[in-house]
Amino acid sequence: MLRFGHISICIFISIVLCGVVFGAERFPPPDFDESGHELPSTDYITNITPRHTIYNYLDVAVLVAALSLSSWFVLKKRSRRSVFILMVFSLVYFGFWRKGCICPIGAIQNFSLSIFDHNYALSVTAILFLILPLIFTLFFGRTFCAGVCPLGAIQDLVVLRPIKVPSWLESSLRLFAYIYLAAAILFAATGSAFIICRYDLFISFFRLSGHLNMLILGCCFLVIGMFVARPYCRFICPYGVILRQLSRLSKWKVTITPDDCIKCKLCEDSCPFGAITKPTVEWPQIGYTKSRKLLALLILLLPVLIFLGGFGGSSLNRSWSRMHATVRLAERIYLENQGLLSETTDASSAFRATGEPIEDLYDQASVIRKQFKFGGWLLGSFIGLVAGLKLIIPSIRRQRTDFQADSASCLACGRCFKYCPKEQVRLKSLSEKQEIADDDKI
């Protein structure tokens, strides 16, 4: 109850601090000719001044240090407390101090745009922020999610009373993340928008400013996160999609027990993210045969889903292409010229003032639409593939003998360690060794 109160107060204060969004400009503003004071720019909310280069390298150094520490805390020290402290630091540094930008999640878009637009220069910092967590994940699992990601940290702090999400629902909701990833790449690659940044749920908290709707959405996620732990990480995060796949291949994986699993079941419900898998049981022969038939059917269904996804994605090219400013402008100009809209917008007036031929604008919009048509095929096919695989994978029998942390879903938070009796033995042994060492010194 006390923690609930603290969380409520934190949310309330955050909302109050973000109250500047309600500010209104007063006419006329004061002038400061005599004092030399310069009025701050009104676009400071959207235009973040570039930081000094040295700070960018410092950020990379801090990222490497945080990833290293997180990996060490999780895999070697096996200390939830250390991970928690690191997580709070990362929240303060990468979240509130660095204002959440640039983050590895958003860097996906920078990387995508740089591939398709040769005029777009990708900074070294953006590359390193994108790649370093991936490299660490390949070796140590999702230790980035555990103690370095500020978005994960802010959600982890509010986990109050986590409920277990049914596996079918968990798997279904996770499809959002794949859609989000594909859409983010498509919109970035076409130069339309960086939707991961635009819909960043927690940036309003980090910057103490932002759009009211996003602030509300962020608050909703935090409220949900009290009971459904880290909902953004599990169901939305596009970067998490990549990390999930890489962590399956990781060289060193997080283990619940430091020794052999004794199947005591004490850890069974310890994971708020539902990332602990149970030992499998023998499949009955009848069920096995039935499952094989189902699997065959689903495999046959896979190309159909891919085609349907691709077709659906391509069909939506008109809607998706409106995310691009040029297409929006072309449609606006067209409607105005047809007399279907009587009023002009700032954008349409500005375009007309340039004197550029409208046909050129239409041509540009047409090219962008074609890009979306092709991109829509790829996006839809990808989503169809993922959806098909999500149906197929549960039908594949896998043998597990121990209680294990699912390497893909495990966020390496370390909560489960203390539930393992073998871990308690290890800690006691360590403590005794330390005492003996101290005695020897004396």
Place this chain on the structure above:
Amino acid sequence: MVKLSGITKSEVLVGLLVAVSVGIGVVALVLFDTTGGKGSGLDKDFIYDIGDKVKIDPNLIFYTESSVPIVTGFKKSHAIAIDANGTIYAAGDKAVRLFESSGNSLGEIQLDSNPRCITVSKDGNIYIGMKNHVLVYDANKKHLASWPHLNSDAVLTSIAVLKNDIFVADAGNRIVLRYDTNGKLLSRIGGKDNDRNIPGFVIPSPYFDLAIADDGLLRVVNPGRHRIEAYTFDGDLEFWWGIYSPNIEGFCGCCNPVNFVILEDGSFVTAEKGLVRVKVYDIDGNFTAVVAGPEQLVKSHEAEICQIPANCQAGGFDLAVDNKQQILILDTIKNVIRTFAKTR
């Protein structure tokens, strides 16, 4: 824990809370204006549009321009004063220039820096407020005295004299200074003082005017509070008038009125910046007439003024009144002196 068909009450509550949060989140997401096409979402009271305030009802305008504007020749003018003989004093680029009412030049006083304010006593002495000190000249433009410098924060914006008392408005320090004729500081007036029920001056911009009325009280603009306050020479706050409103009867913006002058009958003529208006209020502070509005003062027959905040800085017009009760307006944008006479 009370169970309802295998589900505890707390689980129901959690479910409801999650469902409500999801609902609110979805609504927030759907209504999120990604392209900015929906505008700010604020109601019309917050729209930065002063178009309807620029146009003033002609029935309220009691004055018309009565003579050709006097060109001061300044690039940046600041203040105007008029003496008992009708000589006009305009303060601008490192000088004070003297004019007849017809516009003929009567010479100038050269200064080392830009003057901020000016007044002329009945005996003809000219008091010029510089940034942080006062210079005194006689009627023959001979330098008489230079008073001690105030601190570096001082920004003198107005000066008034009555017999042996000289009052100087210091916008930088938000205080009125009372001097004797020798430049000796006698007292400070208007500083925040809870015991004397004085709220203090709110001065966001370097506009802070004062004048002495015939009732023997000092009138000081408190621009941030959009009112004119009456003080005794001893610094007691007696009363005030003025309301905040963008409508014709009030003062709007961060800080208005910027300047004022008192007519023979005790009425007040006020000048506002931003939405540039010169208006008349009776002795009790009731709005009575308009001398000139934005259409007359800024751009003839064009309502387009101050469309962006940076343009709103201009228009801190200064005022003076001559023996015929004509109102002289120092147009600090065009750097001319315009004369308006009452016609109704």
